[in-house]
Amino acid sequence: MRTSWNENHAVLRGTAAAEPVFSHTNHGVDFFVFPLSVPRLSGTEDRLNVVVPQPLLTECPPTPGRRLEVTGEVRTFNNRTGPGSRLVITLLARALSDTEEPPCNQLTLSGVLCKPPVLRRTPLGREICDLMLAMNRRYGRADYLPCIAWGALAQRCGGLAVGDCVELEGRLQSRLYQKVVGGVTQERTAFEVSVTTLTPTAPAVASG
Secondary structure (H helix, E strand, O other): OOOOOOOEEEEEEEEEOOOOEEEEEEOOEEEEEEEEEEEOOOOOEEEEEEEEEHHHHHHOOOOOOOEEEEEEEEEEEEEOOOOOOEEEEEEEEEEEEEOOOOOEEEEEEEEEEOOOOEEEEOOOOOEEEEEEEEEEOOOOOEEEEEEEEEHHHHHHHHOOOOOOEEEEEEEEEEEEEEEEEOOEEEEEEEEEEEEEEEEEEOOOOOOO
16 A cells, blocks of 8 residues: 655666765764766766765765765755756765665656646657655655656656656756856756656555
8 A cells, every 4th residue: 555655766877976065963863975977878977966864975985986886765955046046956875885886877756746747849859758756754845846748658758747656767867058147058967867768657645
């Protein structure tokens, strides 16, 4: 029986791209963030931000060039320190270890669609569907994650509605884009989930 909190599991294998820096303190534990570079089959690399608690950092320091496997959960929040709100997506590490295994970028998620799907075409005519997935945590908070689906899967996703419950698998990817702010062009990074499989599910129920 599914409970009122949603599945949120990620496995990343890649290379630490920079030294970790302090992020925040929560319940007396310091957390640090570092970028993990994960190559795609196409040769493009996704540069993904991993948040690590101090105890894991001490056990396995993510020094630049070190090949690592990270398992954990996707986390999101709105950064309001700059102009406008900007969705920040990270992976909260639950385990961190050295690896010699091939690169991996795999997410397994379940949640509820909280915005109407947007089905559109790229300039080259390929169909793409934008989704926004809300995932409840165990203790009353939620994460909101932008997702994209392509081709025949995009057509199916275009028929979904707000409030539909879904389970999906995919990868977390980064994408550079340019935005003009005050007449100045800035380069920014967007993060999203590229969906590979998606299945509608029954609504979750409160656990006893």
